[in-house]
Amino acid sequence: MTAFWIAAALLLAGFAGWPVTALVFKLARTIDDKADAAKAAEQARRTAEDPAADVTVDPAAGHRPDTAHQNVDGELTADPGRPASGASPAEPAVPSQRILRGGAIIGILERLGVCLAILTGQPVAIAYIVAIKGLGRFAELKETPVAAERFIIGTLASMLWAAGIAAVTKVLFLT
Numbered sequence: 001m002t003a004f005w006i007a008a009a010l011l012l013a014g015f016a017g018w019p020v021t022a023l024v025f026k027l028a029r030t031i032d033d034k035a036d037a038a039k040a041a042e043q044a045r046r047t048a049e050d051p052a053a054d055v056t057v058d059p060a061a062g063h064r065p066d067t068a069h070q071n072v073d074g075e076l077t078a079d080p081g082r083p084a085s086g087a088s089p090a091e092p093a094v095p096s097q098r099i100l101r102g103g104a105i106i107g108i109l110e111r112l113g114v115c116l117a118i119l120t121g122q123p124v125a126i127a128y129i130v131a132i133k134g135l136g137r138f139a140e141l142k143e144t145p146v147a148a149e150r151f152i153i154g155t156l157a158s159m160l161w162a163a164g165i166a167a168v169t170k171v172l173f174l175t
Contacts, residue, residue: 002121002174005169005173005174006119006169006170006174008129009115009119009165009166010112010116010119012165013114013115013161013162013165013166014108014109014110014111014112014113014162015108016161017108017111017158017165018107018108020088020157020158020161021107021154021157021158024153024154025150025153025157026159028153048088050154060157076145090138099111100137100140100147100150100151103154104137106127106133107154107158108161109143110133110155110158110162111131111161112162113125113129113163114126114129114158114159114162114163114166114167115163115166117129117165118162118163118167118170119164119166119168119169119170119174126159126163129157130159133155136154137151142146154169
C-alpha cells in the first residue's frame with residue numbers, strides 16, 4: 001500500500017503541478033497589469049494637472065517642424081518616422097527567440113524530484129535540484145529580466161506544490 005501512495009503522490013505532484021503553476025503565472029500577470037494600469041492612471045493625472053504639459057501639435061493642420069537637422073545638446077537625433085537602425089520600415093521583423101524553452105518538462109522533473117526527496121527523507125536533495133536548475137538557466141536569466149522573474153515565480157510555485165503534496169502524503173498515508 002505504501003508504494004501506491006508514493007506513486008500517487010509523485011503523479012499528483014509531477015503532473016497536476018503544471019495547472020497550478022500556470023494559475024500562479026496568470027495571477028502574477030493580473031497583479032502586474034493592475035499595477036501598470038494604476039501607474040498609467042497616476043501618470044495621466046499628473047500630466048493633466050501639469051500646466052507645462054499643455055503643449056500639443058495638431059498633425060492635421062499640416063504643421064511639422066523641420067526635423068532634418070534636429071539637434072539636442074550637440075547630438076543629432078533620428079527622424080521620428082525612420083527606424084534608428086537605418087533599416088527600411090518594410091523589412092519584416094526578426095522573430096524573437098523563445099525564452100526558457102523546455103520549462104514544462106523541467107518543471108515536471110523538478111516537482112518529481114522535490115516530492116521524492118521529501119518522501120524519502122532527504123530534503124537536502126532539493127538544494128541540488130535548485131542549484132542544477134539555476135546553473136542550467138543562468139545565461140538566459142542574466143540576459144532577460146522577464147525570464148528571471150518567470151523562473152523565480154515558476155520555481156517557487158512548482159516546488160511549493162510538490163512539497164505540499166509530499167508532506168500531506170507523508171503525514172496522512174505513510175506514518
